Amino acid sequence: MSTLAEQRTTTLETPIQRARKPFQFRRVLPLLILGFGSLLMIAPFVWIIQAAFGETSKAFVIPPLWFPVNPSLDNFISAFEQVPFQLFTWNTLKIATIVTIGQLITCSLAAYAFARLQFRGKNIVFFLLLSSLMIPSQVTLVPTFIIMRQLGLYNTHASLILPALISPFGVFLLRQYFLTIPAELEDAARVDGASVFTIYLRIILPLSGPVLTTLAILTFVAQWNSYIGPLIYINKIELQVITVGLTLMRGRFGAGALGPIAAGIFMAVVPVLIVFLLLQRYIIKSIVTTGIKT
Amino acid sequence: MQAAPSAPSAPSVTYNVLKRREAMIAYLFIAPTLVGFLLFVVGPMIIGIGISFFKWNLLTPPVFVGLDNYTRLFSGDPRLGTIYSTTVRLAIQVIICNIGFGLFFAVLLDRKMPNFLRNFFRLSYFFPFVVSGAAVAIIWTFLFNKDLGPLNYYLGLLGVNERINWLLSSDWSPIAIIITDVWKNVGFYILVFLGGLQGISRDFYEAAEVDGATGWQQFRSITVPLLTPTILFLLVISVIGALQIFDQPNILTGGGPGDATRTIVMYIYEQGFKFFDMGYASTLALSLFVIILILTVIQFRLSRSWVFYQ
Structure with a gap:
């Protein structure tokens, strides 16, 4: 008995003893490692910003510069001169916005049906949707291309938009959230004579702000960043999107001209950065919850 | 339900x-x-x-053509063996690095520290994950440049005298791809691991401390077993993802030198949209699908023996 009590007092004392010591290398070391790691993550972006705003001839030199020399917008101007970057941006924005709105509609409707309504075949359809999450999208690349071509949609934005309008992942994400909304709320509305659609529109959707935001961010960012789709389906420069546009720029300038390409990268990354900084708590939370629930 | x-x-x-x-x-x-x-x-x-x-x-x-495409898949394509082995080797290394570094940094981040510092670290690690793979790969083509690239310059300061030909040598180009991939994706792994770590009750550690367990013992006997569901989740999705690597090698090396960094999805793309051999491209895609399916099923089967559910 006494030994146990003794042990307890010693363990209780340890944190106090630790706190008393002014500096302990062991406690600072993790912070140093983390700091070094985040330096490695941030440095490439800093270097790109330097190259985007600095003098073109000084962008890519040894030893590397970390601050722009004679800052100007010259690189941005020559980026726009070489390729129709404003079109790339507009196309990307248009596609990503339509896809995001489309997915919010299709996924929330289906998710509501799977979460709340009773119908024949519900479980089997839901299972099929879920198992398709395991089908790598690249596997259907060739046949989807052929379907698009038969539909006359090669070289149109529709070929990028249509397949992305639905998302089994989105259905799953929203369904899991809808299941956590108390059913009593809907019962009350039903007693008052509200239709299923009214309940979905007036009760479920307003209560699902966070998860809808999450899905919107994930969809928008994925679409903004997609590369292989536009690479295959779009063969006209005026219809092209930012990601492929950047690689086209690299082709035109050659690997030496970092400045204008860095300006292009800067323009491609900044919208994502803004969305990310504004809504990071949704993004992080969604990653963590989908990580745990799946 | x-x-x-x-x-x-x-x-x-x-x-x-x-x-x-x-x-x-x-x-x-x-x-x-x-x-x-x-x-x-x-x-x-x-x-x-x-x-x-x-x-x-x-x-x-x-x-x-009947089974011609399948005959070619199994015995008539001398490049396919190299390409699959490149893909699998890249995938294994990428997965190990992402899960290893992800767990390492997540454990460090889970320690006591001021909130602003934790948020800053979390943001800086995670940000590359939301940037497009294409932009990331282009950034790294410049960083990897043999003569003017910052990477070789700082390695030189650290005493690496030889300038590494990151993108054009068959020894280094796979490593360049792994570095780029881990740099881009490790933040995702860190976040998911952090989520898993936050789900572990502090009581376990307090009890272990009463029993006099060291930090390493606690990590091995509490943290890792309780994180096994998270590890399984990351393993499954990273196997699916890593076998489909496309953006980075396509932009960084174009698959070269030779086929040293050519992945199976690049090969499908090449057969389908450069050589316009739709039949063989589809056969290749199906082979990848079957491999991914088998690996996923195996992982879930094996998981019964090592994943620990509370």
Whole structure:
């Protein structure tokens, strides 16, 4: 008995003893490692910003510069001169916005049906949707291309938009959230004579702000960043999107001209950065919850 | 699954009508998803299987060739073995690095520290994950540049005298791809691991401390076992993802030198959209699908022996 009590007092004392010591290398070391790691993550972006705003001839030199020399917008101007970057941006924005709105509609409707309504075949359809999450999208690349071509949609934005309008992942994400909304709320509305659609529109959707935001961010960012789709389906420069546009720029300038390409990268990354900084708590939370629930 | 909605205490005829109407509405609700799913997931899967029995360059009508594409897949394609082994080697290294570094940094981040510092670290590690793979790969082509790249310059300061030919040597180009991939994706792994770590009750550690367990012992006997569901999740999705690496090698090295960094998806893309051999490209895609399916099933089977659910 006494030994146990003794042990307890010693363990209780340890944190106090630790706190008393002014500096302990062991406690600072993790912070140093983390700091070094985040330096490695941030440095490439800093270097790109330097190259985007600095003098073109000084962008890519040894030893590397970390601050722009004679800052100007010259690189941005020559980026726009070489390729129709404003079109790339507009196309990307248009596609990503339509896809995001489309997915919010299709996924929330289906998710509501799977979460709340009773119908024949519900479980089997839901299972099929879920198992398709395991089908790598690249596997259907060739046949989807052929379907698009038969539909006359090669070289149109529709070929990028249509397949992305639905998302089994989105259905799953929203369904899991809808299941956590108390059913009593809907019962009350039903007693008052509200239709299923009214309940979905007036009760479920307003209560699902966070998860809808999450899905919107994930969809928008994925679409903004997609590369292989536009690479295959779009063969006209005026219809092209930012990601492929950047690689086209690299082709035109050659690997030496970092400045204008860095300006292009800067323009491609900044919208994502803004969305990310504004809504990071949704993004992080969604990653963590989908990580745990799946 | 879900309890049926409370039946209204009306006559059963009305109830049946209501039930049927609810089903009708439900079908309308899932219709858009279902149509898209049939057109762009199920349809292409079936068509893909069909095309694999044909030779088709899109310009002339398809020619039925029986199992020719499969014969070529199993014995007639000298490049395929190299490409699959490159893909698998890249995938294994990428997965190990991402999970290893992800867990390492997540454990460090889970320690006591001022909140602003933790947020800053979390943001800086995670940000590359939301940047497009194409932009990331272009940034790294410059960083990896042999003569003017910052990477070789700082390695030189650290005493690496030889300038590494990151993108043009068959020894270094796979490493360049792994570095780029880990730099881009490790933040995702860190976040998921952090989520898992936060789900572990502090009580376990307090009890272990009472028993006098060291930090390493606690990590091995508490943290890792309780994180096994998270590890399984990350393993499954990273196997699916890593076997499909495309953006980085396509932009960084174009698959070269030779086939040193050519992944299977690059090869599918090449066969389909450069050589316009739709039949063989579909056969290759199906082979990847089957491999991923088998690996996923194996992982879930094996997981029974090592994943620990609380």
